[in-house]
Amino acid sequence: MKAAFVALMVAGVAWVPIASGQDSFGLRSIGALGRAKVDERIGVYERLLGGAPEDLRLQGGLIAAYLQKVRETGDRAYLDRASTLVDRMLQTDGGDFSALRFENEIDLQRHEFQAVAERAEDMVKYAPSDAGTWGNLGDASMELGDYEQAGRAYRRMFMLRPDLGSYNRLAYFRFVTGDAAQGIALMKEAVAAGDPQAENTAWCWAELGDMYLKTGRVGEAAEAYQSALELFPALHRASAGLGKVEAARGDTLAAIRNYERAQSIVPLVEYAGALEDLYTRAGMAAKAKQQRELIEVVEKLGLANGERTNRNLALVLADRGRDLEVAVRLMETEIPTRGDVYTWDAFAWVLFKSGRLADAKAASAKALKLGTPEPMFYRHAKQIASAQ
Incomplete structure (x- = not known):
């Protein structure tokens, strides 16, 4: 368990956009499965694929569920499972558009931003009405620092499909490019739009909390993080957000409790750093030392793995x-x-x-x-x- 904990810290989790293509692969056409919890979806799709291993629709549904699991837990093993299925789809048909879009989603998580941008640019020429691929192009462009292209891609995505995923992306773009008020307004629209997967809506609540906190609206930030946790209690970034709020308010012990909860869910290295500082502030030297040692382990593992x-x-x-x-x-x-x-x-x-x-x-x-x-x-x- 400890090895897995440290492995997650080494991998890290960047800003993760809402998945751009999961609605297109038959999830909602199989009864209420689109609203089921991710573990249930994974179980159903794995059983169905056992009886029909070449069914592309089922493969796509399982890939989408695996990617959702990565979002919820940070467990990179599910990213590898998704990648294996995508490879199988592409071996059957190297031009399968849905498989290529999933490949984009996976490569974004692996920080292969240039590869995604180049692939998505080709894909939107072939299918200019595919909103998800415009989202992929925008996501890669944001990370590359090509903000003009990111803005164009997100606006096109929004025109094609004004939903939580496109509102979320446009909100983030507006905020990063200096328009906090518009970013906040659009993130509220993302929350209002909602999504069958509770984590996706909760993620937007947490994004809204971050925007409030960064613009000095601490009370509203706390309310947004609480809304996220009410919707999806395991959202680590919302617990960490509350930790930041409590630290800003001077309540070190409350900040520690929230960061400990965040770290217990997804052990990011920045949570270890925050806890080291908070434990030190609270006079908990032994616990601060444990976090410092954990950071050192992450560093050594990264070096050993050629990070x-x-x-x-x-x-x-x-x-x-x-x-x-x-x-x-x-x-x-x-x-x-x-x-x-x-x-x-x-x-x-x-x-x-x-x-x-x-x-x-x-x-x-x-x-x-x-x-x-x-x-x-x-x-x-x-x-x-x-x-x-």
Whole structure:
């Protein structure tokens, strides 16, 4: 169990958009299965496929369920299962459009952003009315830092299919590109649109909570995170969001409880970093040491496995001034393949903590170029700008 816990921390979880294509593969045509919990869906599809292993519709339904399971738990084993099924579909028909779209979904999770962008660009030429592929193109473009293309893709997706998935994406795009008010308004529309899978709607509530918190609306943020947890109690990011709220309010013990819950669900390295800080603040030295050791294990496993990129780990190390050469290496490898403003901010911070002030200032300017209402960017930029 501990090995699996650490493996999840090594893998990390980036911003994960709502799946763009799961409605197209027969889920809702099989009675009420589209509204069933993900484990039930997986069980049903696996049993059905046992009797009809070449049924493409059933394969697609199971892939969608596996991808939903990844979203809910962070368990990368389900991503591998989905990938195996996609490979089987493509072996049968290398041009199967649904399989290619699923391949996009999987490669986004594996941070193969350029490959997804190139594939999706070709796919929308072939099927310009497929909303899900426009979503894939927008998702990849956001991570690459190609915000013009991301905006075009998301607007096209929205015109074709104005639902939770397209509202969610447009909201995130608006927020990142500097329009917090419009981002919040659109995320409210995403919540109102809803989705048969409770986790997807809860995810949007948590996104809304993040937007509120980053714009100083702490009370509304807390309400949004609570709404997320009422809908889907296992949403780790909502528990972590409440941890941030309580930390901002000065209630360290409440913040610890929420972060502990988040970590017990999906053990992200940033949760370990937050808990190390909170335990230290609360005078719980032994527990802080455990989290520090856990971060060290994640780092060592990443090195042993040849991990080349891990933005979240790099930030955790930079925040604590530990193993900065590792943090720099991780970011120098990531920045050529992931040019979004969040990666530039992380790179700037790592460079600053490593004493490369001129490079840090240049990277920070790129992080600030869109006016993203992200307090972390401005905290970092202020320290970098004032350094001599």
